[in-house]
Amino acid sequence: MSSLEISNLRKSYGSVEVLKDINLSAESGEFVALVGPSGCGKSTLLSIIAGLESITSGEVRIEDKLVNDEAPKDRDIAMVFQSYALYPTMTVRENMTFGMECRNVPKAEQAEAIDRVAELLQIEHLLDRKPGQLSGGQRQRVAMGRALVRDPKLFLFDEPLSNLDAKLRIEMRTEIKKLHKNVGKTMVYVTHDQIEAMTLATRIAVMHKGVLQQYDTPNAIYETPANLFVAGFMGSPNMNFLSGRVVSTGGKASVRLDGTGITLPLDGVRCGVPADGQEVILGVRPEHFSPAHEQRAERKGRVSISVPVTIDMEEPTGAETILMTHIGGQEAVIVCEPDEAPRPGETMEFAIDMAKASLFDPRSEARL
Template sequence: MSSLTIRNLRKSFGAVEVLKGINIEARTGEFIALVGPSGCGKSTLLAMIAGLESVSEGEIRIGDRLVNSVAPKDRDIAMVFQSYALYPTMTVRENITFGMESRGVPKPQRDEAVKRVAALLQIEPLLKRKPGQLSGGQRQRVAMGRALVRDPKLFLFDEPLSNLDAKLRVDMRTEIKKLHHRVGKTTVYVTHDQVEAMTLASRIAVMHQGQVQQFDEPQVVYDRPANMFVAGFMGSPAMNFIPATLTTDAEGKPAVSIKATGGTAVLTLQDGISPGAAGRDVILGVRPEHIFRYSHELKASKKSIASVDAPVEMVEPTGAETIGLMRFGELEVTGRFDPDEAPRMGETITLGIDMSHACLFDPVTRNLI
């Protein structure tokens, strides 16, 4: 096994700089997810780690070895592509062993590797079939098997589940996580799906416009996003952003005032937030699951709950929960509700906001305060 270190990595195509000083370090055996919208540079970064794109500036190290100028075949990596890239005329066994055979690996060693990997991925009954006889999930397992037989230092996944249907994506996500726990290899996984990143990775690098916006553990990225881009990208529905002004509550504690139905609401901030001087404009960030139907019992059990009256403009039942769209002044704000307590469209309800999970952002820099 081996670690991966990326230092001040830059990539330009002509005058266009697509990666702008990337710094990431994956510890040995760690699962790193590169996540971001299309065009953010995540697939280019993965291609540079693989050696499929050249480095304009900076360093890539696999273990202690600088690999900037090392050919892809000599980097001791294995890559699983979005398209599977299986040979249609070969059987599953032949697809898995093709690379080993090309490198002159003896047949007994090839057979032992296939046996081990087929058992690991539970594809023993498929070894005599051809790719056209396999489902999408089975093809993805074969593609992973082809990578696993190499026993590489580093695994690279390039959006491997994007061609699968929703249920199969969930199933394969579970399989990849189990696989990583079994083999323990350092893994870099590219995805635009923030749920995949949250569930699979030990740490997430959120990318935007060729830069890493935040690199941290999934829960830290979700709870304390470094800026408004990260806050808005991670989570579905996205975090609510509410213009606010710093003030104090009736007891003189730091608070924010926001526009709400019938006037201004004052929401007390929790200990640990250092917002600055009263009168400063800020952006209050609240995730939908921290907006719900207010009750006095809830307020009595949790002092961080603030209340706001708001008219309900839209209700979207999803089965396990109900999404509500409420009006805060000129803004629409999203909340999550238990189906048994779901609001009705057109009514005005008292909402509870759990301020212990609130974030404050600077409206100019858009960074977390």
């Protein structure tokens, strides 16, 4: 078990700075997901942890040991790649023992490690096959097995599920979660899929344009996003952003939505005290709308307010229906149960659970 500490890390290619003052730490046994859109710097950061990329400035420490100048082989890490990186002419057993052979690990120890890991990953029946005879999910298990036999301090995963189909990705997500629970080692996992990050990680680092936007638990990032980017990136469908202006009446603040006569009280919103007349963006997740006649939010003791919503389009997904709507002139998305969904063209009253809403500054994009 080991910890990871990254301090004031910067990485530049010539005049282009791709990582900007990154600070994050992982406790021993944590599962940290690095998530963000393509080009945000997450894979570069993983490569720096692995020792495959140099740093411009800052520090990387593994188990309190500075490893800036250490070669990858001396960092005691194991990496699982997106492409599996298996030797096609070797059997599964030979692929898994190759690294141990290079380090002159005794044959008895190799056999013991193979037996232990093969049983853990349920690939005992695949040991004598070659990669070309395996499915994508089986190859990924072998790639993980090759990392596990090393028993390293850190496991690094570089988008390991992106080559798999949707059903297999869900299955492998479960396998990786079980694996982390069983081995108890620190894992750093790169993905562009925010669902993977939410379901797997104990903490998530959300990155954008080389900047660490927020580093927190999945629940904290989802419920209290630090800024507009995090709020929009985490969650599917995306959070709704409704622009408006703060109005104060009798000492109580509300948001009057632009282009409408709709005023929403801010009593239940977890935010600072905005100034009267201040421009704001109200963030509401699609699942925090509910048909007004049911008044679910009130039954839970939360503050809610009803607004008229016009339905433009619907997307049935089976368990739920996604509604493309507009509130006044502003587009919004609502998720509701199929038997509650109004038809396109209809207008219906929906209650907004204001206790779950967020408020952002449109200029700085930061949470208020």
